[in-house]
Amino acid sequence: MSFVWTVAEHAHGELKAVSFELLARGRKLADKLGTPLAAVVIGDQVSEARMRELIERGADKVYSVQDPRLAHFVCESYARILSTLIKTYRPDIILAAATSSGRTLMPYVAVKARAGLTADCTELDIEAETGNLLQTRPAIGGNIMATIKTPNHRPQMATVRPKSSKPLPKDTSRHGEIITIPVDDGMIDTRVSVLGYRKDAADFVNLEEADIVVAGGKGMKKAEHFSLLNNLAQTLGGVVGASREAVDRGWIGYPHQIGLSGKTISPKLYIGAGISGSIQHLAGIKTSEVIVSVNNDPDANLHKIADFAIVGDAFQVLPELQRQLKLRKGRAE
Ligand SMILES: Cc1cc2nc3c(=O)[nH]c(=O)nc-3n(C[C@H](O)[C@H](O)[C@H](O)COP(=O)(O)OP(=O)(O)OC[C@H]3O[C@@H](n4cnc5c(N)ncnc54)[C@H](O)[C@@H]3O)c2cc1C
Incomplete structure (x- = not known):
């Protein structure tokens, strides 16, 4: 058998x-x-x-x-x-x-x-x-x-x-x-024993297990602008991901890369800002439950597969999302 x-x-x-x-x-x-x-x-x-x-x-x-x-x-x-x-x-x-x-x-x-x-x-x-x-x-x-x-x-x-x-x-x-x-x-191979573990705390991110991922791409323009994504991720209780373009430019570390040559994720909510939606990136997000795309190009590929496509400038949309969420949180508390 x-x-x-x-x-x-x-x-x-x-x-x-x-x-x-x-x-x-x-x-x-x-x-x-x-x-x-x-x-x-x-x-x-x-x-x-x-x-x-x-x-x-x-x-x-x-x-x-x-x-x-x-x-x-x-x-x-x-x-x-x-x-x-x-x-x-x-x-x-x-x-x-x-x-x-x-x-x-x-x-x-x-x-x-x-x-x-x-x-x-x-x-x-x-x-x-x-x-x-x-x-x-x-x-x-x-x-x-x-x-x-x-x-x-x-x-x-x-x-x-x-x-x-x-x-x-x-x-x-x-x-x-x-x-x-x-x-x-x-x-048991007694030649090998575990002495301890070291986690690279600075860049450790559990993208694969995260329920909420806020990701940024080349459209975020520079590393400092990733603070917008960090803030939003923090407000939502999520983590930050990125496209390969953003990682290759050194704006964020490789552990954050999502896609064919990065991580495959399956969060409840994925927000992609300034990401065009290449097949290689989509390969890493396609099993996400809800996909939100923020892109000023109405024809961006990510908009096509998104549950919510926000056509607009990420530098206006992200702070506004952040503001609205904080308002709602404030009301709920
Ligand atoms: C073998 C191989 C493996 C790969 N693996 C991966 C992988 O794992 N992950 C991955 O992501 N890619 C991967 N790639 C690269 C992939 O092909 C794309 O180049 C990459 O995904 C594009 O990244 P991006 O969407 O950030 O950039 P772009 O495609 O350049 O898109 C940037 C987007 O930002 C938008 N934008 C610009 N300004 C603004 C603004 N102010 N507000 C809102 N939107 C704005 C633009 O309209 C555009 O749609 C791989 C490629 C190959 C060949």
């Missing part, structure tokens, strides 16, 4: 949203192949209730590998464990998140498993005639979408961008099995 697997991610015992997004992708593939879907949890203190949620959101099985030495992501140990599981259970397909840990772990495991790996997929499907995984991702500088197959090696391995799909709703009537894998010393 072949299997589709997803690799769950967690922090402090809590599963990250991307674990459920991967299950939505995996479920579609497993259903097409008529095979079970399993999630692999490597970590520490991920509760049974959390693992049940994996089942409620699409998994048929959960392989749980837990030990205090696995509380933090250590590529060498995680790769040993995943490779051991692959040898034992022989999955056909493994999906992981294209996060920094997924992007580190999967190439390591692919080499050990002598398998291929397609990074950063935007679409996944099953080829009807062969059952092979069709792995689609941008290629040649984002100018074409390439579909890649791995017909001769197993497992077929792919990473998928966070926020590029929505988790399935919870279905509490779903049943599944949680299989606990005992950890032995041989699974």
Whole structure:
């Protein structure tokens, strides 16, 4: 029996949203192949209730590998464990998140498993005639979408961008099995230990998890004008994002870049000011719930896909939005 697997991610015992997004992708593939879907949890203190949620959101099985030495992501140990599981259970397909840990772990495991790996997929499907995984991702500088197959090696391995799909709703009537894998010393690479973490506080921004993103582009004209976006984001309780043009000009750091070569976001509200709406930028915002565009060009591409298109000068519109929001907040308090 072949299997589709997803690799769950967690922090402090809590599963990250991307674990459920991967299950939505995996479920579609497993259903097409008529095979079970399993999630692999490597970590520490991920509760049974959390693992049940994996089942409620699409998994048929959960392989749980837990030990205090696995509380933090250590590529060498995680790769040993995943490779051991692959040898034992022989999955056909493994999906992981294209996060920094997924992007580190999967190439390591692919080499050990002598398998291929397609990074950063935007679409996944099953080829009807062969059952092979069709792995689609941008290629040649984002100018074409390439579909890649791995017909001769197993497992077929792919990473998928966070926020590029929505988790399935919870279905509490779903049943599944949680299989606990005992950890032995041989699974832990004792050459590596985590001493601590350093966050670059000055430029750390959790764009992917933010509910509200206020983004600026070349139309903001200079770095100082990003204070307009900062103020609005602060009033709304959001964070600031940017187009590549703004980042390339040094107006804001790369961690803020949204789009094909930046981050994919899925906030409840995205406001883009002075952003034209290139396909590369849209690739990063298309799953936002509400899109607001502020641009003085009535034909700007971003206006075309926006829920609210404000045709106007960002230097007038943004302060006015800010003023109105403050007035409303004042009234509400
Ligand atoms: C391989 C590849 C990867 C890429 N990856 C990304 C990516 O990840 N993210 C990304 O964003 N881009 C990416 N790009 C670049 C992309 O093609 C565009 O060049 C970029 O998105 C344009 O940024 P922009 O909208 O800020 O600038 P522009 O396209 O120059 O648009 C500026 C807009 O500001 C408006 N404007 C000007 N003045 C005002 C004003 N006073 N008030 C209101 N509006 C005003 C203009 O009407 C215009 O629409 C990539 C390109 C390639 C080839």
